[in-house]
Amino acid sequence: MKVSSCIWIIALVCVTVHLQAQFTLTNLENQLINMEEYDVEGWIIHLPSVSATLVSSGYTYGDLYTAETKTLSLAKAADQNSDLNVLANVRGSYGGVDWRRGKWGITANHEWTLDGSVAVPMETVQLLVQGNVSNDTRNTIIQPSATYQKIHRLSLGGYYAGDDGLIGAKIHLLSGVESVYTESLKIEVNAQEDFFALDFRKNIVIKSSGVINYNGRDDIEYIGGDQIFTPAPLTTNRGIGLSIYGKANLGDDLRIYGIIDDIGTIKWSRQAVTYTDQSQSSFNGIDIRDSYLRDEEYSLQDTLYSLLDIQKDVAPFTSSIGLSLLAGIQYAVSDQLSLEASYHGRSINGKLYSVADIYGRYALTDAISLSLGNRFAGKKIFNIGIGVSLCIAEKLCLVINSTNPWALGRYYDLSYGDFNLGMSYRW
Secondary structure, eight states: OOHHHHHHHHHHTOOOOOSSOTTOOTTHHHHHHOGGGGGOOEEEEEOOEEEEEEEESSOOHHHHEETTTTEEOTHHHHHTOSOEEEEEEEEEEEEEEEEEETTEEEEEEEEEEEEEEEEEOHHHHHHHHHSOSTTOOTTEEEOOEEEEEEEEEEEEEEEEEETTEEEEEEEEEEEEEEEEEEEEEEEEEEEOSSTTOEEEEEEEEEEEESSEEESSTTOEEEOSOSOSSOOOOOOSEEEEEEEEEEEEEOSSSEEEEEEEEEEEEEEEOTTEEEEEEOOEEEEOOOOTHHHHTSOOOOOHHHHHHTTOOOEEEEOOEEEEOOEEEEEEEEEESSSSEEEEEEEEEEEETTEEEEEEEEEEEEESSSSEEEEEEEEEBTTBSOOEEEEEEEEETTTEEEEEEEESGGGGGGGGGOSEEEEEEEEEEEO
16 A cells, blocks of 8 residues: 555544644543533543644655655755654544543543654764764764654543542553664764774664564564554553643633643563664774775675674563643633643653644534644644534534644655544533
């Protein structure tokens, strides 16, 4: 299946209860923004859902691609003079329920998440592409990072909704599907006085569970799955997580809210391996005599592999699952119009990905509301978001919203985008 087809399929099947979906902070945000939902007692059923978000704070694939010649130029990456930081986050739910009685409520649901991130500093790109950094390679550090993980969350929580606000928490039983990340990928490159002489000091720590099996350069195997959706909710990789959320009413018209999500760790046991290289090595140039005088084949791959001394340790390891943050403020201008500003952050593998937005909501009727706003994310200042919410007979509620939907056709040049369609039923 073509990549473009996959992107459109993800967009068209997004079914979620989020009113905003930066980093897909579960349905907690929807509950906090719509305080009126807590005036309704009984059951609320959250239908199966999925949501996807892409954030790139550096250059994109489109910046490196020339359509006329259909070529990809890595040299353009060095010319961007910016770091490359990309986060792709997908989250779905098999469903959930809320039960509310008076000021108290309990909630339960089953979610899965997929995170993929890549961070490459500008100096690393320039060294790899141009062979130098500002014409000086004597003290250069190559330090990229990457993360990929898939996790299930079985959640149970409760909340208290009073006249002045709300406070609640969820406990998550975490079950890791697969993971690989660079705990450290630091290589110090020091040039010596001899021509073409370089010293390398390495601090490489890569941890994998169910993704990579490495036994030498001729024996590298991908052992991960090939599906985004992973049906099995329980694995041998177990952990505990926590979400905390709250909202406060500061008068009749002003509200503030916040969420701390994805607090937790997982002990990875299934096919868990740690690969390390903390050695020093030297490169003294290429001896071309074997190739030109003795007619022997020279291999650049052999030369590069000779600089590595990778050790393999088969043992369980523990890692955090990242941290998601949300803070917002909401002001009711009138019974129909409200204004809101919020900040979303997703921290993973030491990198913080941020989105700030400001938007307004207008209630056409008691059952129909429209929203329009802008999200400050990626490398672009303007990312227009639009949305609509509809409730039928005060039972079935439908929410549709999207940011930069017209740019999905050029996903390879997209620095930020999301699309969400969701439903819930009040029983």
